[in-house]
Amino acid sequence: GRESVADRRDIRVHEVETTGSINRYRRSLVEARPPLRGFRAAILDDAAVRRSTDVRYDREGDRRAAELVAKRIASDGLLPTVVRAVEVIGPAEFLGDADQAAERLRVVGVPVDLMKCFKIGGDSSGGAGSLVRRIARRLKQGETVGRVAGELGNASFEWTPGVRGFQVVSESGEHAIGGVRLQLTRGTVWGGEGAGGSLDVARQLLALLPDAWHVASVEREHLSALVQTCQTWELSGTSRLTLIPTQLPVSQWAQDNGKVGLVTGTWSERRVVTLVPRYASRRSDGSVFIPNESFLMDGFASAGHDVVQSALLFQGGNLMAVRDPAGGERILLLGEAEVYRNIALGLSRSQAVEAFRVEFGVDRVVVLPAVSFHIDFEVSVRAVSDRLVAFVNDSPAAVRIVLECGLSALEKHGVLDAAAAQVALRHLREGRNVAFINAVSAPLGSASPRLGRYPLSLAEAFSSGPTDSGVGNFQRFLLAIDLLAAWSVDASRLPSDRHAAAYVRSFHRRDVDRARLHETLAEVGFVVARVPSLSEGDRGINYINGIHEAGRYLMPAYGGLYAPLDRAAEREYRSSFGSGVDVSPVMCAESQRRGGAVHCAASVYPR
Secondary structure, eight states: OOEEOOTTTTEHHHHHHOOHHHHHHHHHHBBBBSSTTTTOOOOOOTTTTOOSSSSSOSSHHHHHHHHHHHHHHHHHHHHHHHHHHHHHHHHGGGSSSSHHHHHHHTTOOOOOGGGGGGGEEEOOEEEEEEHHHHHHHHTTTOOHHHHHHHHHTTTEEEOOOSTTTEOOOOSSSOOOOEEEEEEESSSSSSSSSSSOOOHHHHHHHHHOTTTSSEEEEEEGGGGHHHHHTTTTSSOTTTTTEEEEEEOOOOOTTTTTOOEEEEEEESSSSSSEEEEESSEEEOSSOEEOOOOOHHHHHHHHTTTTTTEEEEEEOGGGGGEEEEEEEETTOOOEEHHHHHHHHHTTTTTOOOHHHHHHHTTOOOOOEEEOOSSSSSGGTEEEEEEEEEEEEEEEHHHHHHHHHHHHHHHOOOOOOOOHHHHHHHHHHHHHTTOOOHHHHHHHHHHHTTTOOTTTTTOOHHHHTTOOOOTTOOOHHHHHHHHHHHHHHHHHOOOSSSSSSHHHHHHHHHHHHHHHHHHHHHHHHHHHHHEEEEOBBBBBBGGOOOOSOOOOETEEEEEEEOOOGGGHHOOOEEEEEHHHHHHOOOOEEOOOOOHHHOOOOHHHEEEEEOO
């Protein structure tokens, strides 16, 4: 790549030099679930490789084998599925060149790169091609598929890490921040400074971390406007911002496509490495490949950063390493979705957990239940004195503050008069939930011309200023009413309407899962501290999704109408941290309305 200086020396543009054929290939890809289980993004040293997400088969055996792999690899396991795929295609097809044999399996979806992790009879499998030929010879000689598959299903497993000596950086507050990797979605600030969109979060991080380096990827069509916007920012200290243009759209969530770690060499050298997944993905009900979230890592590497691709499939917000200050044990908190992603590659549950332990260089893995999309919306951990404190969502406390704030907006709009608002507030504070709901639901219903439809003027009453979204605030108020109603309904007395009943049950189920997550953290030995916070996806106001550094917590903040909730969360953090740890709010309301916050938006590197 090559680097140019913008009008200011502290803002640079790093151009990534790729061939036209690579760019055309990448532009041809779309966001989709890869049809091949073993799909791997073509990045870094493999950038010139063409790996299609649109697969067609001319040979019937290949088509049937691909269907077999897709349907059976998760339940049967990797090696037994390989045996059956070889039998379907025909053993004779695999008796030639080892590399060609492995490639034949790769094109029907087998993650052949994982086959080297299995040992048969105490010996390494010798690589995918060698193992496939051995399987083919045994089947050709008349051994049954069941016998060969059964034997290989008992093969021992030893994960081969992508980087020897890699240890993922702990996120429990031990390190000072030396660098920040960002992904910026546009060239101008959405909603103004303080609204908390992608660029606004970046601006605040540059101000809060003046001595750190900052690197941001951005789609090329936004580069010119972005440079102009950044030139209006005041950068202090030694901070420098490097912008890396890419050909494809960029999402804001830099946390999910890479995890930061340290590697110590034989000469006591320490290098910082970003470990990226097999392919960058979204969703939990099947991993959807997001092409540019993988490809932009080529630009980051071109700018001088060490990047290595893992054979594991993961989303960074769903794994978090912490270090126990008492004994030094390194623990990886892992969302259960990441286990299932890799079961889908043919690993068993225990093999997937062991693979994460070795790959990320930790002593122990603790699997957490899926409550929110990622665990970084449910737990944030800090080493306080000689204990690990796990901060979790206190939804009931947050709901009551949201409802109190919303009452003032209803009074402002005239939905409630002053006396009715005071009565409703008294019901809420004294725990008479049903009485509160009755006090506000009828007036709200009269303000709605159609069921579930409300005038914009009502939503605008929930805005405290130009950067405060009235619509977003009103949505959170309505959700808070739903939550309070669900907590007031016994499971044996659900609404008669089946849709309403299913809605209420969904809250009850999640409450059970959240309680189980909190119990798991306590059983591991963490002190569980509750913070008024709502983990509700793009309807939430979340204070858990922040970043710990030495001496400080970068706390997501919402502001506007719900600023009292910001202050309540900050008080809880300060009380738990004690002296010596500061709290720096980062306004990110607009980011939260898109389903993320501070931790989602920034990947930080130790100084």
